[in-house]
Amino acid sequence: MSTRHRPPVEARVYVPAPGEASDVEPVPAGDVTEGVVRVGGTIRRPHQPQSLAVAAYLDWLEDAGFEGAPRFLGRDAEGRDVLTFLAGECAGPVPEAWVQSEELLASVARLLRRLHTASAGFVPAAHPFPPRYTPPGAVSPEPAELVCHLDVTPQNVVVREGLAVGLVDFDLAGPATAFKDSFNTASHWAPLRDPADGWPGWEANDPFRRLRIFADAYGWTDAERHALPAFGIEAAALSYRRMEHNARVLGGGWARMWGEGVGGMIRRRGAWLEANADRFVDALTGR
Ligand SMILES: Nc1ncnc2c1ncn2[C@@H]1O[C@H](COP(=O)(O)OP(=O)(O)OP(=O)(O)O)[C@@H](O)[C@H]1O
Ligand SMILES: [Mg+2]
Structure with missing residues (x-):
């Protein structure tokens, strides 16, 4: 269960903690969305028409106790969606x-x-x-x-x-x-x-x-x-x-x-x- 304060998705702003890692790391490119990157323990994605609907869904999943989805942390200073990074491996474009x-x-x-x-x-x-x-x-x-x-x-x-x-x-x-x-x-x-x-x-x-x-x-x-x-x-x-x-x-x-x-x-x-x-x-x- 999350104890963090969770403003409504449309008003949620991501403010990095002092000293938080800010190195930008590439992620394997997908098919459609360009500009997805990893920054420390977060993923940054361009804000899209479906972003707030997705964010509300991710909140629901968190409340339902589903651990297998990222959390929506808010939008960063550049307006990008910020999500938690899930550690592990994902397949590349041609599955290994x-x-x-x-x-x-x-x-x-x-x-x-x-x-x-x-x-x-x-x-x-x-x-x-x-x-x-x-x-x-x-x-x-x-x-x-x-x-x-x-x-x-x-x-x-x-x-x-x-x-x-x-x-x-x-x-x-x-x-x-x-x-x-x-x-x-x-x-x-x-x-x-x-x-x-x-x-x-x-x-x-x-x-x-x-x-x-x-x-x-x-x-x-x-x-x-x-x-x-x-x-x-x-x-x-x-x-x-x-x-x-x-x-x-x-x-x-x-x-x-x-x-x-x-x-x-x-x-x-x-x-x-x-x-x-x-x-x-x-x-x-x-x-
Ligand atoms: N929250 C996350 N935690 C861990 N890895 C992630 C996360 N989000 C994305 N990734 C990694 O980054 C890759 C690309 O991200 P994502 O799938 O979100 O974008 P995309 O595939 O380019 O978008 P789309 O499928 O909409 O075209 C994923 O395949 C995965 O390897
Ligand atoms: Mg993808």
Whole structure:
């Protein structure tokens, strides 16, 4: 439990303690947000439209006793968001061999489950999350069941002694469903990618086996296991339209990823899920 005084997120100012470390250290570059750095025991990130909604969510998680998320400490003299630095290792842009550990995979699923339990009841009333783009005609797969992370990639998980202990980078957090978040996480960690798009060094990986490990560790229901292929195919279609929209409208890192061919990769994922639908259900439900 925190005993520090916590002003409302919009009024919270970060004042370094006298003599506090001020060396700026780089962090591994992510996909979208530029200018993320570490300063002593803190992370500084550019302030963004969703920052206050994220900050209120991080406060809620702290009060709920969830230890696996940074704390929002306020904004610094440059206006940047200041968050606590979580010690440990995160994967680099191409996940290293150690990221393949099945114990790590199961611990990611358990950590996500704890996040969802801790998130229950949080209503982003004072600072709503900016709505995500939903293409015309798309059925929104995100009824506001609960606020969750929605970007639990290997690069956004903090690992200590081989186990997932923290989640960082809540930039895409917002209202969705627990299944959406856990599907999304599994698709990053199995990973659910056409083998043609696999990471170097991951060729021997069995995504069917890994998905089962994730499902068991998270606790997917039988209905969720059966729903997975259709859900994944629809999610890929929506993700394609969203990424295309973000690349065109927001530019920046989104446009760079689009230029690098992420659209084709999402399409191949959808086709691969469709081609292997029965195999996925068998892997998820077989004894
Ligand atoms: N609070 C934190 N504690 C420890 N490490 C962090 C923290 N925040 C960020 N990092 C490290 O810095 C890296 C980049 O930060 P972050 O994920 O927040 O930005 P990003 O990936 O560039 O943003 P985005 O995913 O929105 O494009 C992370 O992958 C992680 O290695
Ligand atoms: Mg990141």
